[in-house]
Amino acid sequence: MALPVTFVAGDVLEAAQLNSNFTYVEGLGGLTYITQATPSAVNTISINNCFTSTYANYLLVMDLTAAVGSGIFTGRMRLSGTDATTNYASQRLIGQVSSAGASQNATGTDDFYLASTDGTNAPYFNLTMNIFSPAVAKATHANCLMGFNDGFGTCAMQVWNYHTTATAYDGITINFSGTSFTGTIRVYGYRNS
């Protein structure tokens, strides 16, 4: 049947037609909302069961409303409630005020390097993270774009994070080295086809 099935007043709606239309509508979006977390005044957020075999790649969007203290955000892949703490690496490109730079493994090799903020500038913080194949038993890569001010001036940064352990993960943890943070983290899945 041609989709979407259209109806006019007085038509009898058949279940098969309606179900086909639902399937059609589901297929229109390339990005599917999975979940959102709204932590308030915490050090750490863990999202379990957000990565499944349904999608190969995911988008994580993080926005802050407040933070206490200055600190760095880092991330770890997670499986069955436990974080992986080895085999990470990162490469960052950073532009802060009028200075540009690059560095490798800015926070070592035990986590993903993400971004920084201080309490004053937390409302201007933003982070997007494209995560490739987290739920596949192969290395997980993440391409991160971030904008923030950590007290040393406005900063735009791109970080390629990768985790070489060939494990299918089901979750992610984000840690803040400052006192606490408040914000929203949403996870979306990219449709495979």
Added chain:
Amino acid sequence: MTDVYELDAQTSEVTLRDYTEAEAEQRTKDLAKHAALAQAEQDRKALKAEVIAKLGLTADEVTALLS
């Protein structure tokens, strides 16, 4: 303040909890790492300022040099 906000994406259940013993140990290691990184950054900036002072350059000249 709570240590951990834990969300189950399948059930939407949120758990607010303290760190487990293992997580607290990891947190201590992480904070020590960040303190060391911050100190290294401060040392690098101090060395940079020291070198600039040795060269006798003004702030404008340093900006021009690095642009």
